[in-house]
């Protein structure tokens with residue numbers, strides 16, 4: 234299996250790469266700094282290949298070309314990169330430039346990657362797209378706070394539903410996953426181990442062909458939209 238993970242130089246993305254490599258996948262570990270990607274991939278072994286990929290940039294088309302030339306297909310896309318857990322903002326007074334910046338990475342990043350990589354995913358017999366979301370995007374339980382982040386992840390969940398419906402005929406499984414509260418730079422201290430958060434993502438990246446599509450999960454169990 235050929236798998237590509239965004240934002241994989243640290244945190245959950247890095248651990249997802251390690252877990253997928255341990256399952257025998259060839260992993261494209263991408264990061265917005267090639268140096269950071271190279272250092273991280275070097276720690277994981279020879280089946281992990283570093284690539285520079287800032288999901289807000291033209292890197293996306295360069296990476297699509299490179300994957301086409303080197304591998305000819307893509308089996309798993311993990312849209313993990315995200316920014317702006319804006320605990321300092323409230324929706325009522327939020328700086329909309331910050332809201333836009335969050336959307337640029339957290340929503341348009343995954344969207345532009347899917348568009349660029351779809352021809353390669355269509356060449357896989359078992360393609361999976363995993364959008365790393367968060368339970369804070371659940372409308373059922375939504376309160377106030379972290380408005381830029383929440384709005385971007387709600388929209389990512391909507392994108393997940395649309396893609397799942399549109400790509401059902403191609404047998405591409407598309408799901409949104411919450412890793413839980415995880416002790417990373419974004420999550421801060423006190424969250425659960427990174428390995429547990431990553432396992433929640435890897436579950437959706439390695440679903441069997443009869444697995445679900447268009448769902449929202451944590452640890453393999455459905456979450457309310």
Ligand SMILES: NC(=O)c1ccc[n+]([C@@H]2O[C@H](COP(=O)([O-])OP(=O)(O)OC[C@H]3O[C@@H](n4cnc5c(N)ncnc54)[C@H](OP(=O)(O)O)[C@@H]3O)[C@@H](O)[C@H]2O)c1
Pocket residue numbers: 239240241242243244245246264265266286287288289312313314315316338365366367368411412413414415416417418419420421424
């Ligand atoms: N941690 C939690 O408690 C928690 C809870 C729910 C959901 N999540 C979700 O889990 C995912 C991973 O979070 P994390 O906790 O591992 O976060 P993290 O430690 O802050 O790591 C974020 C990663 O995203 C990368 N990134 C940011 N902007 C990028 C861009 N434009 N292009 C490419 N990469 C970019 C960062 O790269 P740099 O090193 O270059 O900045 C970094 O590698 C995110 O989608 C997050 O929303 C996390």
